[in-house]
Amino acid sequence: MELRVLLLLLLCFPGLQAQIPDAEERQLEGSTLYIHCPYTAYAEHEHQKAWCRTGERRCEPLVETTYPTQSPYINQARRGKVTLEDDPVRKTVSITMTNLQAEDSGTYYCAYRSYSYRYLPLKIISLNVFKELHKWELDSFSVQCKYSALVRSTDIKVWCRRGQTACKIWLRTDDPSTRTNSKDLADRGLIQDDTHERTVTITMEKLQAQDTGVYWCALYRDFRPTRIMEVRLSVSKRTQQYTAKKSGNVSVQCAYSAPDYGAVSKAWCKEGDDRKACTILVTTNSKPSGYGRTPQEGRVTIQDDTQQGIVTITMEKLQAQDSGVYWCALYEHGQLLRMVEVMLSISEILAGTTLSGTAGTSQATPSGDAPALSSNVNTFVILSGVLSIVFILALISLITLCVRRRKQLKRRGNRQAEHTYDKPEDIAQLDSTERMESPKDDSKDLKYVTLNFKSRPIPEDPLYCNIEPSQAHRKPKDEDVEYAIIALKQLPTNDKG
Known part of the structure; x- marks a missing residue:
């Protein structure tokens, strides 16, 4: 019932065709449109199918089948970038439009051809193919809007910015003395209408971030703009x-x-x-x-x-x-x-x-x-200072160890020369010592000394040494050698100096 009423309205008032779309499709330039239009059994076999673009009062078929569909085969037709497929099993007409461009924007409908050779719509589509521009501040851009031959050369064309409820006009072709009537676009916008090529050219310069928005290239009729092409502009700041x-x-x-x-x-x-x-x-x-x-x-x-x-x-x-x-x-x-x-x-x-x-x-x-360079220099100075301190401390420690070691070796040599061991089975620690006296009679060969040691319970292997009594005062001509036998392990030293 609703379809019949719509058909009667469209037949009696063909100007309503562009005013009553069943759906609106928004597509980016270069994308592909897919549309499915179901139909009734009445249009199944005996009618050709078509994809039309509406003009002022008539359908301009872009593609149509050349003969009625014979079930159960799919009838396909192709012309340019538009493909139509009629599937009688599913009772659906499918349309594909590839590589969409801004000038493809308009009102379309799936249709079947009646016995009177008129195209009757199955589904009306309002197609909006928009341009998308990405710019930096101070950049410029120029876009061209092609309009139909049905548009008169005297018609006013405008460039407006789309808001929530209306499209605010910024530039218009009937006001050549002022390039713009918007303070935000002072001396930054220009609109030109080439009536021979039926093309409107809009130029915007010195873009700013606040220029970001949705714009229409439009006809100005009945005190309102009618979209020809939509441009979505994005302007980014350099920071x-x-x-x-x-x-x-x-x-x-x-x-x-x-x-x-x-x-x-x-x-x-x-x-x-x-x-x-x-x-x-x-x-x-x-x-x-x-x-x-x-x-x-x-x-x-x-x-x-x-x-x-x-x-x-x-x-x-x-x-x-x-x-x-x-x-x-x-x-x-x-x-x-x-x-x-x-x-x-x-x-x-x-x-x-x-x-x-x-x-x-x-x-x-x-x-x-130059804070980064200053930071690096400070780090280098601190690191150099720490390494210098560590080196100086290491050098002082090394010198100290060498001096202490030299003193230890000197004391140990003196003690070994001055002491003898009395009991070979014990580890002894010197308790009391009698120093050897200088010989008064050089004719005697040996001197004896008695030493008392504290014994230790742990026996050790004997250690034998031959020494010269350097402590004994003798004349150079006396070359007699004195011997002492010492059996003890290296005694622990008691460093006091």
């Missing part, structure tokens, strides 16, 4: 991140296209807490109107190398309140257009410089403090 030491300096470099912006004034400004305004601190030309005194005045300098396309900002004697978000920006016509966003953090003690960002981040090292 730098710095950490600097309090009372130190920091230097920031921002690159730009020298041919495009070399002659434009540059500015350095600081964002407010609300992130809605940026207070100008310094510019490359004379002070702008309304330029007030700031806490950074006298501590900020700016230099612009228009040949290389690099603007350099230096901030000196940094304070804690200098932390915040800054812009390197173009400054023209009293407006700021951000080139690079800089996030600056001021710390009491700087352990190192943080430099980070996402794709598109401009990487530069602050030249004011």
Whole structure:
């Protein structure tokens, strides 16, 4: 019943065909569309199937079967990038459109051909093929919108930004004196209509992150825009991140296209807490109107190398309140257009410089403090000092050991020369000692000494030595040798000196 009512409406009022879609399909350029249209038994055998694109009042078939489907075989037709398959078993027409482009946007329907050779819709589709653009700040883009031959050359074409309830017009072809009626796009947008090629060209320059959004190239009829093509624009910021030491300096470099912006004034400004305004601190030309005194005045300098396309900002004697978000920006016509966003953090003690960002981040090292190099030098000095102290202590310990060892050896030699052992079966420790006296009579061969030892219970193997009594005072002509037999293990020394 509903299908019959819809068919009657479409037949009696063909202009309603584009106003009553059964479904809306949104597809990115280059993607593929798949549509399935079921039908009743009435259209099963005796009718041809087609995929149409609607014009003002009629169906323009893109592809259709050449003969009615004979069950149970699938009837297939193909033309260009569109394929149609009619499956009588499932009673379904399937359409495939590949490599979609923005100009494919429009209203389509699956249809069967009646006995009166009119195309009757099975399912109406509103197809929106959109462009997707990814840009950086200060980039430009240009898009072309092709419109139908049914569109008059005198029709107004517009470029509008899609909101929740309406599309706000930014550019229009009937207002050539002003390139834009939007303050946000002052001198940054242009629309041109080539009526011979039936193409509208939109150009946007000096893009900013706030330009991100959904746009329509549209016809302006009945005081409202009707979409020709949709563009989804994404604009990303270039960012730098710095950490600097309090009372130190920091230097920031921002690159730009020298041919495009070399002659434009540059500015350095600081964002407010609300992130809605940026207070100008310094510019490359004379002070702008309304330029007030700031806490950074006298501590900020700016230099612009228009040949290389690099603007350099230096901030000196940094304070804690200098932390915040800054812009390197173009400054023209009293407006700021951000080139690079800089996030600056001021710390009491700087352990190192943080430099980070996402794709598109401009990487530069602050030249004011060179904190990373300073950190490496400090580490090297500390390590060298520790190693020097360790070396000196090791040298002192070695010398001390050598002196002590020499004294031990000297005392041990004297004791072995002065003592004899009385009982070979015992380990003895000297209890009392009688020194050998100097011989008064050189004619005697031997001298005897009696020694008393404390005996130790552990027997040890005897140790034999032949020594010369160097302690005995003799004349050089006396070459007689005195012998002593000592049987003991090396006695433990009692170091007192």
